[in-house]
Amino acid sequence: MKKNLLRVTLAASIILGGSGIFTAQDASAHGYISSPPSRAYYGALEKNTIGYQAAQQKYGAVINEPQSLETGKGFSKNFGINLFPWETGASGNGPADGKIVSANDALGSQISIQKENYWKMNDINTGKLDITWHYTATHATSRWTYYITKNGWNPNSPIKRSDLQLIKDVPFTGAQANTSLTHTVDIPADHKGYHVILGVWDVSNTGAAFYQAVDVNIKNGTETTPPKPEKAPATPTNVNATEITTTSAKLTWAKVDNVQEYNIYRNNNKIATTSANTLTDENLTENTTYNYQIEAVGTNGQLSEKSNTVTVLTKSAEQKDNQKPTVPAGLHTMEITETSVTLMWTKSEHFLGVKNYEVYRDGKKVTTTANTNFKDTGLQANTTYAYTIKAFSLGGNPSQLSEKFSVTTKKAAVTSGKSTWDKTKVYNSGDEVFYNGLKYQAKWWTQNEKPDESDAWKSLSNTAVEWSAKKAYNAGERVIFQGKTYKAKWWIKGAQPSTSNVWELV
Known part of the structure; x- marks a missing residue:
């Protein structure tokens, strides 16, 4: 097998311009594959070569x-x-066939267009393959998966699931994605010519994932890296556990030569794979003993002996809490609409563990949450809001407030005479509005009744919305409840989708 080492490295930094490609507004976004350049990233690069208008016409808003x-x-x-039992569930099975590359047309449908010799390709060989993710904001992560188009796929038809085969599954612990994480995938020896590689990054504490497609020309050329040693790598040493709390422990160990990744074992069960020489294991139980070992995976696929066992005893919540948690950092947005802002921040640290966070908007508390993300709704369009976060330890000790983070909601959209819902306006039967990106029509006179909660509105969109006990639903309407999608069999109001036979899973 020919080998071309192009490691999958995950690097994180907040981009504030400088490169000529992004602006400060982009700092709220998340991650893309930069090497070999993904289809999306080529769009961002090409707007500086073929011109903004031409790039936008070809790639869409992804530029x-x-x-x-x-x-x-x-x-x-x-x-x-x-999905792992402990992670936030998905509302479905990811993007629809034909919209996989564009992540369900998240920024338009242009990059789902599939034509031979239409997209810029990266020359690679079969064997070991390395791709670099550039993170503009790291997130708690449950896994990465990598796919490649099968032999015989149609390069002139939008990619669907049946076109793809899995080539790498990299499970993770739910911790923040390590900024120096590296994955190595194998390009099948029987592949040649034009193919598409799909990388999927699952966020553990939301129902979201990021999708990146890389167009490649597999040349099956000569090796571009020195031959790999056939012997097994050395056994990892200097394994230590630090920053032990009631629910987590940080593991570190000395780097080993000729290694592509490490396997981490807890109580003899493999829990994660990482190319970094550190990992934080979370979701542990207080006052409990855990045994850890590290195993090195050589660049030739050989496994080392497991390291000596390191024993960790998590702290007890009964210990005296006499210190403040670290200040929440990295506050950024996941999504901004006309009426909502979805926030995310980096987890605070405390020797006992962090219980929850308070979120403040313009100096006033709006919620308390145990998560490191929060969706603030019911906002005004084209309005600037300032957010701060405060962490609380298990013992109730508060941190200092985070730095202030300002966000401006999007302007109210007007499409074909229809506008975004405004709680101050009066609507009559037949009036149509947009609310949280979906279209609704008024059944009768209404004012200050949210379209996703009030019976005065009916949805004109096929997209499932979050279930509300306040709203009546007709046969065929779809809702999301506890991460799952349900469809009403007939008229229903107030009955939870998980307990009523009026609802069926879809």
């Missing part, structure tokens, strides 16, 4: 945000890989 190809996760379920 400004290659890092924002985000939609529902669950794509791996089509290939026999289920």
